[in-house]
Amino acid sequence: MATMVNSNDYVLGKLQQVDALLLAQVDPNHSPFEAALANLIAAGGKRLRPRIALSSGLALGADPLPLLSLATAIEMLHTASLIHDDLVDGSLLRRGIETFNTRWSSAVGVLVGDLAFTRAARLIHNTRSFPVIEMFTQIMHRMVEGEVTQLARVRCISNREDYFRWIDAKTAALFELAAGAPALLSSAGKDTYLAACRFGRGVGMAFQIVDDVLDFTGDVTKLGKPVGNDSRQGIVTLPALIYFENHPDMGGVDALLYSGRINESTLTGLMERIRSSEAINQALETAHDFIRDALEGLAYLPDGPERFNLYLIAQEVVEPNK
């Protein structure tokens, strides 16, 4: 047990280096926008992605210096994608702070997002590993293509398949990078790499489902963004999909999809019914299914305290309030 604690301490120590390296990428004196970018990074929650990258790298014996660049690049790419997503969604708050598009303009949101993207590219280049740079580029591509597809769909998401495809690109891809890329910095074989990817993808899918459940059940002060944000924007997530599956008499998802056509009190009523329905627990059960799949991947990684760290992270994702 002592070793397990030490392994976690090691990851936490490395995580401070990631934080320092992240903030070193940004000069708050350069412009008020960079100062706000530094704030957004400093406010940034649980650092799940770099923690996964560091733990996976430690479990697989990845080269420590490029691993640090990789973990930092992933968090920077995450930050960049948040900034552009907030602009695309017209979101007002992120981590309790006004978004760039709200505080300034779309123009600022575009360019500061681009700045974060290019700094992520610079960091990933510092790994000096072709396979890592290649995976990073492919994952970035999957994320952006997913967003474009989502925007191009007239009826957005109307079944589980659409939803899973969407959250795969939007969220799970980056978790897959975090868990899988460290294998490319180690002597691990292809099977181990694929198992690490499977762990990351499962955790990422579960993470997004839990996040979507919190959009119904969460507390605005903890979320740092308004509750019911997705539904108000006509974004249909798993709890609503399941609710409509359970209530075929409701006329299907389209009623919520075109939330622009239903008034605020009808929407609030519908959300309240979903919130207090069995759909919430069924959605969480689906998240647990993805965690089970993730843990099947994890079983292929070398046994030890580092692997136990990854197990704890997977548990944390489905029980965020514990």
Place this chain on the structure above:
Amino acid sequence: MATMVNSNDYVLGKLQQVDALLLAQVDPNHSPFEAALANLIAAGGKRLRPRIALSSGLALGADPLPLLSLATAIEMLHTASLIHDDLVDGSLLRRGIETFNTRWSSAVGVLVGDLAFTRAARLIHNTRSFPVIEMFTQIMHRMVEGEVTQLARVRCISNREDYFRWIDAKTAALFELAAGAPALLSSAGKDTYLAACRFGRGVGMAFQIVDDVLDFTGDVTKLGKPVGNDSRQGIVTLPALIYFENHPDMGGVDALLYSGRINESTLTGLMERIRSSEAINQALETAHDFIRDALEGLAYLPDGPERFNLYLIAQEVVEPNK
């Protein structure tokens, strides 16, 4: 002379491969946005940047296959930056086609720009050359940082130094990449690399100055965008800077800078005065100075028909209507 023609034919043949590779990155059937991206690429003018990359690579004996990826990546990065710039500037037309932000929304402009960026990253990765990927990342960074700086400045551009710094990041950086990066795919030494960069930067600076002059003197049908676009947006370029230098009694650049405060007829009158003033020729003379500097760099490249191609491109930039 026959060899010169053959060298140019070779570049033109390679340029068709660049066009094919560019369009192969985009699937018009995937979404209406990708179809519009394919249109924008197909409509894309003179392909100056890939022509420079191909000619420079040919002159320096660069490895042909990665050179093709590099030339294509540069044009794709150029396309991506145009899409985001149009969003930042709120531009209505590009290459005679409605911009993404006009035809659809800011959200579409952000994401299609991101899509083009990630495809440029994929192409540059295909060069399999660390020095090239590194230079590409640095140049991308210089471009984005320049745009952020420009947006953060309250008074924008009020002297030549600001202006030159701005167009260096906005335009010349990418030309420097086009001319210089092929050296990294050849056995050329550091001095040759730096000379090629100098050529590219000079041509890029001249290109932007001529473009800014055309914003005063040009014809809307040839430009594919409205004349006087920059001034209307309060963007001060070299002709206006020179005009105000020549007319200190006018109260300086600030009068134009805050064009929001002056009415359309005052602005039109001012633009007409600049258009018919000696400032236009003085600005073009400055462009010629940058071309002269570019040609001093060019002199360090191996003599031959390929170098002559680059000389012709430099001439074309300052005499676009010939």
